[in-house]
Amino acid sequence: MAQARHKGLDRRSVLKVLSGASAGLVLGGAARAPTDPQTARPPDVTTLPPRQWGPDAPPSYTPDPDVIAVDRSFRDLLYGGAVIQRVWDKGLWLEGPAWSAQGRYLLFSDIVAxxxxxxxxxxxxxTLFRPESYNANGNTFDYQxxxxxxxxxxxxxxxxxxxGSARVVAEHYDGHPLxxxxxxxxxxxxxxxxxxPGYGTGLAEGHTDIPGGEANPRGRLRWQVGQELVGAVGGVRRQSDHTFRIDPTGRIDVVLTQEQLPNPNGLCFSPDFSRLYVVSTGRQEGAYGHDGDLAVHVFDLHKEELPLSNPRLFTNMRFEGVQMGPDGLRADVYGNIWCGVSGPLGLCGVFVFNPEGQLIGRIRLPQGVSNVTFGGPKRDWLFMCxxxxLYRLQVNTQGAAPA
Incomplete structure (x- = not known):
């Protein structure tokens, strides 16, 4: 596929910009659906009135009309009796879902709160896990x-x-804060x-730079206002956007520079650890940073000093003529990639690709998805922020993350 580059788009603005242009067409098509009960399509996120969610919603159709097989192979990954469930809706901007095998719980962050x-x-x-997370975003559990x-x-x-103690494993690189x-x-x-990347160098998700920094070049933002812990911040000036590896010894290395992959965001390994997938996202709101290409890239992974080679495009994330906004992603045990995407209503949700980069399935949601993970005792539930x-769907595969 041809690689597309769209400036000024990110996980939030893609939804804002495109929904006005495209949602009307999608909604209009749904409104003209047949009214005969024998021929009418079951309701989905594009219908009027919209699909109802939550514990008081009426029973959903099975198979779920918002779980769409683009390729026949996707059906093998589905449990036909499952429907998408919204299990919680009290957050502001949810991110970082991660499954704790020992605790049998799903951890996730509300960055803005x-x-x-x-x-x-x-x-x-x-339940509330940490009342102050310092605008935590991504989470994972290691193999211990x-x-x-x-x-x-x-x-x-x-x-x-x-x-129970907290250890800082990375806050500086080459003498500069992250x-x-x-x-x-x-x-x-x-x-x-x-x-x-620099998504946390804004007011909503962290704190902005000092005057003159890349996220506050004119110095008009009062970066200290409302931040009781401002004296404890690790960095006050945005640096280059890199992808890092922390060695077991504690050494921090750059594995992808900003020039090699700008605005890195979601990342995951293939189940055999032979590949690394990294998302390049757009410029964050209100910043003067760098543009990514809104695509998913893949690299071969090695144990040598230079761990990555053979960079290539996995998918340009264009669908039905629309540039979608990828964010977090995870692999299942078969090597399929499940990626959260933003975009217009009817298209946003989760895209599923086979190991060759072919889109095989979609999960439609009424909001763009920031990140996903597999959880549950059998790791056969897909959780979506x-x-x-927070949404979940039971599937017929398992996540490849630590079990």
């Missing part, structure tokens, strides 16, 4: 069951040890990989 929550498997209850989180406000990556670590994954060799809501 600066809190972390957990969804309890046994009861389905969502320890929680690793990216904190936008303090511009660092931390790991929670088994004794920007706002975004997404993070763990490797069985003990290394930690994370992206460091979308705006203020």
């Amino acid at each position: 600066s809190r972390q929550y957990r969804y309890l498997w046994e009861t389905g209850e969502v 069951g320890r929680q690793i989180s990216c904190e936008h406000f303090l511009r660092r990556v931390i790991r929670w040890e088994h004794d 920007n706002s670590p975004n997404d993070v994954i763990a490797h069985p060799d003990g290394s930690i990989w994370f992206t460091d 979308a705006g203020q809501s």
Whole structure:
């Protein structure tokens, strides 16, 4: 596919810009659906009135009309009796879902509210996990069951040890503070990989730069206002956007520079750890940073000193003539890539690609999806963070992340 480059688009603005232009066409088509009960299409996110969600919603159709097989192979990954469920909708901007095998809960972040929550498997209850998360974004659990989180406000990556203490594993590189670590994954060799774009160098998701910094070039933003912990921040001036690897010894290396992949965001390994997938997203709101190409890139992974080679485009994320906005992604045990996307109503949700980069399936949601993960005791539930809501869907595959 041809690689597309669209300036000024990101996970939020793609939805804002495109929904006005495209949603009317989608909604209009749904309104003209036949009214005969024998021929009418079942309701979906594009119908009028919209599909109802939550515990009081009427039973949904099965198979779910918003789980769409683009290719026949996608049907093998589905459980036909499953329907998409919205399990919580009290957040502001949810991100970073990660499954704790030991605790049997799903951890996720509300970046804007600066809190972390957990969804309890046994009861389905969502409880407050950390009342102050320093605008945490991405989370993961390593192969020892320890929680690793990216904190936008303090511009660092931390790991929670088994004794309950928090250890800072990354906050500087080459003498410079980090920007706002975004997404993070763990490797069985003990290394930690994370992206460091500038999404947390804005007011909503962290704190902006000091006057003259790239996120506050004219100095009009009063970066200290409303930040009680401003004296403890790790960085005050945005740096280059890199993708990093933390060695088990603690050494931090750049594996992808800003020039090689601008605005890195979501990332994941293939199940055999032979590939690394990285999303390049658009410029964040209100910033003067760099544009990504709104595509997913893939690299061959090695154990040598230079771990990545053979860079190539996995998918340009264009669908039906629309440039979608990819964000977080995860692999299943078969090597398929499940990617959260923003875009117009009827297109946004989750896109599923086979290992060759072919789109094989879609999950439509009423909001763009920031990130996904697999959870549940069998790892056969897909959890999706979308705006203020958390969704889940039972599938016929399993996640390839630490179990």
